[in-house]
């Protein structure tokens with residue numbers, strides 16, 4: 001488990017993280033989302049004890065990382081895949097880390113195999129692509145077989161196959177009841193991987209919820225244009241839908257205008273069936289939902305505009 005409690009981090013006059021509180025639980029993949037500069041890396045550095053908080057704390061299994069007796073066996077982390085000695089081979093790099101943490105060469109071979117680098121294990125890291133370096137960084141994080149894993153932007157620079165591979169790996173680690181936290185600024189990619197999402201903006205918590213709940217919150221409506229839209233609106237309302245005119249004619253504000261009807265509470269198929277039964281011809285039937293990327297943009301835009309609002313700021317439409 002990772003616990004961030006009232007964490008506040010400053011760089012000179014910059015408030016990078018502002019009274020941030022969240023918990024990352026085992027058995028789930030938790031996404032840590034925020035636009036560039038939101039404070040994700042700073043929070044992760046605080047979890048690793050690389051920065052001293054101005055206030056609050058970040059704990060791994062209830063303790064500051066720096067006080068862990070066997071840190072590599074408790075939490076594995078990848079912060080910057082590029083920060084490796086390019087002159088070494090992958091095997092030498094992992095071997096060096098392993099030796100200094102009392103881990104044997106068999107484990108090095110096992111993690112090289114797990115991340116798919118066994119064929120290039122004896123090549124110099126300087127010739128590695130970013131994707132290979134990400135895999136190497138993940139191998140290093142896995143060396144101590146830790147129950148807690150934390151990765152900063154592990155999807156960066158990966159091709160679709162690499163992204164799928166990381167996704168499967170993270171899900172399998174969570175299925176083993178490990179705690180898995182990964183940061184990203186790409187909501188759509190995270191949405192396919194994470195069960196839970198912690199969203200921050202300007203160092204503050206914006207949302208801490210399940211990925212499904214976030215998607216549901218941003219579900220929109222179905223746009224309907226029909227020959228007899230007033231009659232259709234009545235029928236849809238009688239079946240429990242909420243119907244509003246998309247563009248209201250100012251001279252007849254109670255009547256649907258040419259813009260069609262915005263319908264919530266019934267799906268496109270249900271609306272189509274009801275219209276057919278009533279003999280009403282449809283000209284358009286378009287389900288509209290915000291993509292998670294749009295949801296994320298809306299969430300974080302809100303934090304930028306109304307930075308002092310509480311975490312539960314109304315963002316749903």
Ligand SMILES: Nc1ncnc2c1ncn2[C@@H]1O[C@H](COP(=O)(O)OP(=O)(O)OP(=O)(O)O)[C@@H](O)[C@H]1O
Nearest residue numbers: 011014016034035036037038039040041042043185
């Ligand atoms: N070493 C530093 N010195 C000064 N300011 C810093 C330092 N590191 C980060 N910051 C500032 O702190 C804030 C948070 O940065 P941080 O890198 O944690 O954000 P992030 O969410 O990880 O962004 P990115 O997705 O771009 O990595 C930013 O305003 C950044 O400019």
